[in-house]
Amino acid sequence: DWLFTTPLLLLDIGLLAGASQRDIGALVGLGAFMIVTGLAATLMKITVARYAFWTISTIAMVFLLYYLVAVFGDAVSDADEDTQSTFNALRNIILVTWAIYPVAWLVGTEGLALTGLYGETLLFMVLDLVAKIGFG
Numbered sequence: 001d002w003l004f005t006t007p008l009l010l011l012d013i014g015l016l017a018g019a020s021q022r023d024i025g026a027l028v029g030l031g032a033f034m035i036v037t038g039l040a041a042t043l044m045k046i047t048v049a050r051y052a053f054w055t056i057s058t059i060a061m062v063f064l065l066y067y068l069v070a071v072f073g074d075a076v077s078d079a080d081e082d083t084q085s086t087f088n089a090l091r092n093i094i095l096v097t098w099a100i101y102p103v104a105w106l107v108g109t110e111g112l113a114l115t116g117l118y119g120e121t122l123l124f125m126v127l128d129l130v131a132k133i134g135f136g
Contacts, residue, residue, distance in 0.1 A: 002038075006031045009135055013068070013090050016083065017076035027067055034060040038102075042110050050110065058102040065095055090135055097131035 007028040014024035034057050041053035068091060076087045104127060105111050108120035115123070 002035045003032060005132055006035055009094065009132070010064075010068075012135075013087065013094070014072060014075075016087050016090070017072040018079055018083075019072050019075040023067075023071050023075065027064060027072070030060055030064045030067065034064060038105070041105070054102065054105060054111070061098060061102060065098065068094065093131065093135050097127055097134070100127055 010027050010031050011024060014027060019027075037053050037057035037060060041050050041057055044050040044053060072087070072091070076084055079087070101124075104120065104123045107114040108123070109115075109117050
């Protein structure tokens with residue numbers, strides 16, 4: 001579901017910010033790339049490949065978050081105060097929750113296995129609730 005919900009969240013915040021179609025498309029594409037490489041990290045059987053794809057996905061996420069702050073933040077600067085306030089709240093939800101996802105993968109069963117399957121599932125469930133329902 002992340003391949004559908006992530007682009008929709010990015011589209012929503014891009015439209016709220018008044019970003020250009022090109023900037024929204026770039027961010028949505030980067031989000032899809034992040035999700036697909038994260039999925040590849042989970043599906044790989046070779047440990048080095050798993051961490052390589054996790055690293056690629058995490059780097060894509062860092063660029064995505066930077067783009068969200070810099071480009072969309074600039075686009076929303078011309079909007080009214082209520083729109084800016086809503087944008088900032090939604091952007092902050094994304095920044096905080098999305099930054100936890102790669103850490104959750106790393107400590108979970110696909111990564112270092114520092115937590116069991118139930119702990120990992122609970123962590124991703126809470127993240128999804130906050131990141132998606134909180135955003136909505």
